[in-house]
Amino acid sequence: MCMNIPSTLTRRQTMKLLSLLGLGSQAAAPVAQAVAATDPWKLSEAEWKKRLTPAQFDVLREEGTERPGSSPLNAEKRKGTYHCAGCDLPLFSSDTKYESGTGWPSFHTPLAGALGTKTDYKAIFPRTEYHCVRCDGHQGHVFNDGPKPSGKRYCNNGVALTFKAAA
Numbered sequence: 574m575c576m577n578i579p580s581t582l583t584r585r586q587t588m589k590l591l592s593l594l595g596l597g598s599q600a601a602a603p604v605a606q607a608v609a610a611t612d613p614w615k616l617s618e619a620e621w622k623k624r625l626t627p628a629q630f631d632v633l634r635e636e637g638t639e640r641p642g643s644s645p646l647n648a649e650k651r652k653g654t655y656h657c658a659g660c661d662l663p664l665f666s667s668d669t670k671y672e673s674g675t676g677w678p679s680f681h682t683p684l685a686g687a688l689g690t691k692t693d694y695k696a697i698f699p700r701t702e703y704h705c706v707r708c709d710g711h712q713g714h715v716f717n718d719g720p721k722p723s724g725k726r727y728c729n730n731g732v733a734l735t736f737k738a739a740a
């Protein structure tokens with residue numbers, strides 16, 4: 574099927590048009606909104622370098638790993654939310670942070686829909702890398718030795734996060 578929708582239409586207008594044409598459904602609208610909230614960021618390497626500190630760039634864009642124990646967020650105990658340092662998407666609640674003893678901020682559960690994963694082979698054994706779903710910024714690796722209920726350990730680079738204390 575070929576449809577000629579003017580490119581000047583916004584996503585919302587497009588959805589409305591599709592709906593009027595009987596091609597959308599009521600259920601489609603909330604889905605479209607959820608996707609809009611995490612529309613991927615496409616920045617060039619130069620733009621990221623302007624936006625991030627060198628340490629942040631190394632972790633977020635080059636999948637580097639910070640020195641264990643180096644992040645002030647290891648000791649952060651307040652209630653609040655941990656956001657992606659690249660694009661400010663909320664990734665973890667303080668309710669899911671725990672002391673893993675590794676020297677990296679650790680969480681047992683991410684916020685729903687915040688992360689994507691892929692397998693990386695940088696170590697001798699394959700590991701599951703995870704990243705911010707919006708800007709693709711590398712955050713850390715997830716392991717299966719975390720506490721209940723998830724049993725997961727999201728081992729995060731502190732430099733890839735910003736903490737926002739609950740009001």
Ligand SMILES: [Zn+2]
Binds near residue numbers: 659709
């Ligand atoms: Zn991000």
